[in-house]
Amino acid sequence: MAGVSVVNERTEILSAQKNDDSFATLWEELEWRGLIHVSTDATALSELLEGKPFTYYCGFDPTAPSLHLGNLVQLLLLRRLQLKGHKPLGLVGGSTGLIGDPRPTAERTLNSLDTVAEWVSRLQAQVSKFLSQDGDSAMRLVNNLDWTAPLSAIDFLREIGKHFRVGTMLKKDAVAARLNSDEGISYTEFSYQILQGFDFLELFRQYDCVLQSGGSDQWGNLTSGTDLIRKVEGASAHAIGTPLITNADGTKFGKSEGNAIWLDAEMCSPYAFYQFWLNQADADVVDRLKVFTFLSRAEIEEYERLVAEEPFKRAAQKRLALEVTTLVHGAAATQGAIDASGALFGQGDLAVLDSATLAAALSELPQAAGAAGSPIAQLLVDTELVKSLGEARRAIAQGGVYVNNVAVTAEDQALAAEDLLHGEFAVLRRGKKTLAGVRA
Known part of the structure; x- marks a missing residue:
């Protein structure tokens, strides 16, 4: 079926x-x-x-x-x-x-x-x-x-x-x-x-x-x-x-440190694929919409206006990522990538993400090994979210550290078994946007 x-x-x-x-x-x-x-x-x-x-x-x-x-x-x-x-x-x-x-x-x-x-x-x-x-x-x-x-x-x-x-x-x-x-x-x-x-x-x-x-x-x-x-x-x-296809700065499109952006989900996960398109520069995104989507001229010209007038909303990039990821990987995988992107930054429940999507999302982040009982302050250092244990403790005391989007309240708090999603993963966040992964 x-x-x-x-x-x-x-x-x-x-x-x-x-x-x-x-x-x-x-x-x-x-x-x-x-x-x-x-x-x-x-x-x-x-x-x-x-x-x-x-x-x-x-x-x-x-x-x-x-x-x-x-x-x-x-x-x-x-x-x-x-x-x-x-x-x-x-x-x-x-x-x-x-x-x-x-x-x-x-x-x-x-x-x-x-x-x-x-x-x-x-x-x-x-x-x-x-x-x-x-x-x-x-x-x-x-x-x-x-x-x-x-x-x-x-x-x-x-x-x-x-x-x-x-x-x-x-x-x-x-x-x-x-x-x-x-x-x-x-x-x-x-x-x-x-x-x-x-x-x-x-x-x-x-x-x-x-x-x-x-x-x-x-x-x-x-x-x-x-x-x-x-x-x-x-x-x-x-x-x-x-x-x-090249970027506005003349670099070859689709290459990152010599690695192609593959169409096979096993070689480039739908999450990584979606993020690639979402991260297109304002100078490039309209050209990408022309080449890689079937949006009409009128629709693309409207996105061109939005890029010029409201670039901070990144509406063109979001539509580009949606269209091309759906084209290549289908609607369900695309929605999984969108959900993962939102959940990582506290806009959804990380626990509902399947193991493969979560693993793909964390593969794009700094990572460290950890297990139940690992001190969170040390994990912050290991993932390089902070430079020292002293800085880690201050960040926790100031209420700026999260595990799976739940605030860490004690400087000596350790990773709990239930913090390991699918028994394997945890997401560390410092502030609103700085992320890292922990893998058991």
């Missing part, structure tokens, strides 16, 4: 999505939302989007067990085209995932066949969540291992490799960056753009696919496909490169 309810909720989420009819064309809306950084002929693409249904695709390589926020940009672009009546292919690269596209600095670690196969299944399930599988424009999943594995190396070089010029390949940004690095680049990663171009050609042949989307940093790989289709089939195909 739980599986049925999840499917029903996902259907409801997809059914509520729509493009904004205040725009004359879908292309105009995509430009307003900041989703077009580079493309083949814009006029032709705008006409294509307004014409009869066509097939298009985006590829996702299983180089990790989960998709991340950069992939979400592509999934939402695919969904917007699907809402227009066009037919998406979600390609999860069982073959290209065995290689990985070149990174700017160093060679990728090659994963085992079994690992990649497992990750293919996981990513296919994630892609399927964001695109409708019903109706004339139903999504279709494809795996490039299906057409790459049967091809011999000789056949690949004769039929596909002969259409690529090494000089052109060397000019691709990712390749050029690696050639100029100490690491250099292997033939394995150098060949990636040929494989991606072959994907587009094969999808053109099998499904009459005429458009590929991807991040703008993939532009060289995207155009390898359009060029190959032109050379082999004498036909035109299109590509859209979305901008790399």
Whole structure:
């Protein structure tokens, strides 16, 4: 029954999505939302989007067990085209995932066949969540291992490799960056753009696919496909490169100390995911609403006004966090994240939070080990909420220390067994906003 309810909720989420009819064309809306950084002929693409249904695709390589926020940009672009009546292919690269596209600095670690196969299944399930599988424009999943594995190396070089010029390949940004690095680049990663171009050609042949989307940093790989289709089939195909999403200060969006914001709840909890969006800067939040939500232009412009006039209310951030967390994790998990956020700061009952949500919330805080009988003053020091036992006692005496939102009244008070939520967790608070966790 739980599986049925999840499917029903996902259907409801997809059914509520729509493009904004205040725009004359879908292309105009995509430009307003900041989703077009580079493309083949814009006029032709705008006409294509307004014409009869066509097939298009985006590829996702299983180089990790989960998709991340950069992939979400592509999934939402695919969904917007699907809402227009066009037919998406979600390609999860069982073959290209065995290689990985070149990174700017160093060679990728090659994963085992079994690992990649497992990750293919996981990513296919994630892609399927964001695109409708019903109706004339139903999504279709494809795996490039299906057409790459049967091809011999000789056949690949004769039929596909002969259409690529090494000089052109060397000019691709990712390749050029690696050639100029100490690491250099292997033939394995150098060949990636040929494989991606072959994907587009094969999808053109099998499904009459005429458009590929991807991040703008993939532009060289995207155009390898359009060029190959032109050379082999004498036909035109299109590509859209979305901008790399960055913060107002120019830093890469979705990265914190090198860690991606994953879409898998086991790799990034709904609470942490919700907090990520809630903490977006005023300078960034309107752009995030444009890219990551289906709110209308009128709604987003109203939030833009609120950011300018009442930034302290953080209305735009709250709506952004609500919309994107619901999109990715569902309404129940989102409400759990909201409840946890409120309860941590004394606006709800911590005891009603389930163990997983509470653990996720505390993982974002300074923590210390503790058990029933541990002096609270010492725990304040251990969690670095205060610098010394003397400061801890003064804070308690002044009525500014709380355990699970209950004021600590005695300087020598110890943690009680009933203070350990789920027998494991306690929340320390100093003042209104300074929090730490205790874990038995």
